[in-house]
Amino acid sequence: MLxxxxxxxNLSKKSILFPKNIRDEHDKAAQLIRIKHDPVMDVKIKDAxxxxxxxxxxxxxxxxIRPPKDFDEFVQEGTKLLHCVCSNGYYKGHxxxxxxxxxxxxxxxPGTPYFTVEYSPASKRVIQCHGYRHMKPVxxxxxxxxxxxxxxxGAHDKKIAA
Numbered sequence: 001m002l003x004x005x006x007x008x009x010n011l012s013k014k015s016i017l018f019p020k021n022i023r024d025e026h027d028k029a030a031q032l033i034r035i036k037h038d039p040v041m042d043v044k045i046k047d048a049x050x051x052x053x054x055x056x057x058x059x060x061x062x063x064x065i066r067p068p069k070d071f072d073e074f075v076q077e078g079t080k081l082l083h084c085v086c087s088n089g090y091y092k093g094h095x096x097x098x099x100x101x102x103x104x105x106x107x108x109x110p111g112t113p114y115f116t117v118e119y120s121p122a123s124k125r126v127i128q129c130h131g132y133r134h135m136k137p138v139x140x141x142x143x144x145x146x147x148x149x150x151x152x153x154g155a156h157d158k159k160i161a162a
Contacts, residue, residue, distance in 0.1 A: 038071060041092070041095060042071035045070050045094065049067055053067055056100070056102060056148075056152060058148040058151055059107060060147065062144070063140075065104050065144075065145070066103055067103070068103060076113065077116055080113040081113050081115075081116060081131060083134050090118065098122070100119045101116065101119075102117040102119060103116060114141075115131045116129070116130055117129045126149060129141070
């Protein structure tokens with residue numbers, strides 16, 4: 001994955017060589033170095049996407065929630081939000097169907113990571129919902145997530161676990 005980091009960053013750019021937040025850039029690079037692209041998982045995530053998207057996709061006026069499309073999206077989510085969704089094997093539970101991962105996006109910025117949701121189909125509960133550096137969801141995002149959960153569980157009063 002180091003090649004991914006180098007390919008995505010022009011190492012002659014001043015902003016790359018001298019970042020504003022060295023800690024964030026270090027953490028991103030460290031995550032990318034630990035992660036190895038797994039072509040088998042990539043195929044499984046891609047295969048699961050259409051069914052999961054059809055079953056769980058939801059949007060309102062401000063947000064949308066959807067499953068990851070491929071392995072690289074797990075990596076991008078974790079490196080942009082600086083949390084562990086890409087480095088702790090969450091993708092394995094996702095493809096096994098035991099713990100599904102979903103991405104919350106602002107509708108105006110559908111390609112930009114905002115919050116990540118871990119959902120348990122067995123208990124029909126959100127296990128965790130985190131934004132940048134494990135930030136808890138703001139009230140609007142928490143309400144959106146509860147509305148999403150209620151849409152397919154039939155229980156609009158379910159609360160989101162931290």
